[in-house]
Amino acid sequence: MKRTLLALSLLAAFASTTAYADPLLSGFGGDRDFGTLVMAPNDDGSSSQLTLPFRINFFGNAYSNYWVNNNGNISFTGALSSFTPSLFPISSAAMIAPFWADVDTRNQTDNLPNPFMNNVYMATPDSKTLVVTWDTVGYYDHHNDKQNTFQLVLKDQSATTGHAGDFDMEFRYGQLQWTTGDASEGTNGFGGRAAVAGWNAGAATNSYSLIGSGTQNVTGLVNTSNVGTDGVWRFMVRSDELPGSAPYNPVLPDNIDDGSAGWVFENMPVGTGTPIWIDPIVATGYDYLISNGPLVNGVTLLPGVGDGRYDIWLKEGGEWKLFASNVAGGEHFEFGKSVDEFRITGIETDAAINPDSPIAFATGLWFDGVGNATVTQTALTVEVLPVPEPATYGMLLAGLGMMGFAARRRRD
Missing domain, CATH: 2.60.120 (Jelly Rolls)
Known part of the structure; x- marks a missing residue:
């Protein structure tokens, strides 16, 4: 019998307020120590096709290439310009999204203490790691009075598991001050159709939106974790074994409290x-x-x-x-x-x-x-x-x- 499973994330009851943490990976050189600038400042743009440092098996689909999209995600079958997010699953666009929303990096002057902020960077510190950083990014239209900083980290785990294509994906959140762009029914960075975090592989059984996605509570990702470090979320992709199918990749609970409520x-x-x-x-x-x-x-x-x-x-x-x-x-x-x-x-x-x-x-x-x-x-x-x-x-x-x-x- 084919296993049908669901990834449930460990998340608190969030307050939609500004939050800060420092879980970001750095030390990769470049203007901000996050590596190479992957695209010029833009709205709804994408990088050129890039090569992954290792081949991944994304729930049964093998990928060697990817695109970094300005709007808080990477995709595997082509560039993605969609700026208003939807809860996963969606019918197309294989993607991993630490914070899919209407990112706008065109305002390079206002509210930026460093001229190289409000950009997207990429680093491959070794042959087993990819790090993409959305650094102090603003939101549409040309706003950066509120700023988000977050990362996507992919780590090759094939040598550990013995299965080609096995990998971990990490979402790392430094600060989340806005959820929604103006064209997504937002006002001053909030309201409307808020950001979505998670992944989409084209089917209900292998796509997932983290708790809080699509609501103002998505900013709470910076304060919580499923690995014990605030702002860090880690998920294992093991061939076709989804969360819940093995003890090393269990389903995680929806809530976190003192344990008294279960x-x-x-x-x-x-x-x-x-x-x-x-x-x-x-x-x-x-x-x-x-x-x-x-x-x-x-x-x-x-x-x-x-x-x-x-x-x-x-x-x-x-x-x-x-x-x-x-x-x-x-x-x-x-x-x-x-x-x-x-x-x-x-x-x-x-x-x-x-x-x-x-x-x-x-x-x-x-x-x-x-x-x-x-x-x-x-x-x-x-x-x-x-x-x-x-x-x-x-x-x-x-x-x-x-x-x-x-x-x-x-x-x-």
Whole structure:
């Protein structure tokens, strides 16, 4: 069965106010230390066709060339002049967009402390990295009273994964002060059809708009992250494996708070025969609640964390009752029935999993039907003394090797 998955991003409830951070990569030379000026100041323009430093597999489509577009994105099948964004998916234009909006870099004098600001730069610091920077850019028509600075970073991961074309894409936000150009129904940089961040590969199952896209809340991307560093968003593209199809590339929750309200994974396309991997903020255990859609009839837990053993609880008569103890991570453990609520405990505090890591503790949920499910995952936490962050990704990869040998077990 083909896996149908959805990338959900970890994002806070945003305030549409000016925000600042400093997650930008630099040191590449040129006027602003961001590398080479990739196009002259313009409105709705694009670079010439450029060659990627490495070939990518963009959800089943291989690309070696790209265009940098002034309006906050790169495209792979031709230059793109569209200035009013749409939520993904759209029917055409394979693109990756850290901030698709009506960027206007023509005003090179007003409000700029440095004459080389309000430009778009490109750098290839090595054969495995591409960095495109929209530096202090203004918005249509000729405005730069408000300015946005953001980057797109592509990193070749084929040597790590062993699969040609595998790569990571990072969106890095230094400042976001406007969302909308005048021709997109905006006034003074806001309102109308606001910026969209995400990617589009031409199909609903492999295109995604980050939470906040298309609203004034998109400015909140500068304050939040799915990797623990404000203003940095990282997504893995692994052949045809979309977020949710593997523990190293899990679906991330829609919300971030203190954990008391749970972590919500809303409207995930799910099916039978394969797990959907989701990842919350870590703790010593989790409560799982399916509020709509297919129910869960089994779980696969991450091996290699602490002693790799867990307890499973099911709710009966409004009370939690121990269903199975000492369950091994890596096994597909079936409940023998479908449930809308269960609990996992037994994660040792000395495992010291980083609560800000997107690969901290992925969980494989096995559903009993096809549809869209909404899952809330509430962390069970304890306060411990700070400890050095462990190499969770290394533990995860080691655990994945174990999973190939895991036995299926049914509770009698």
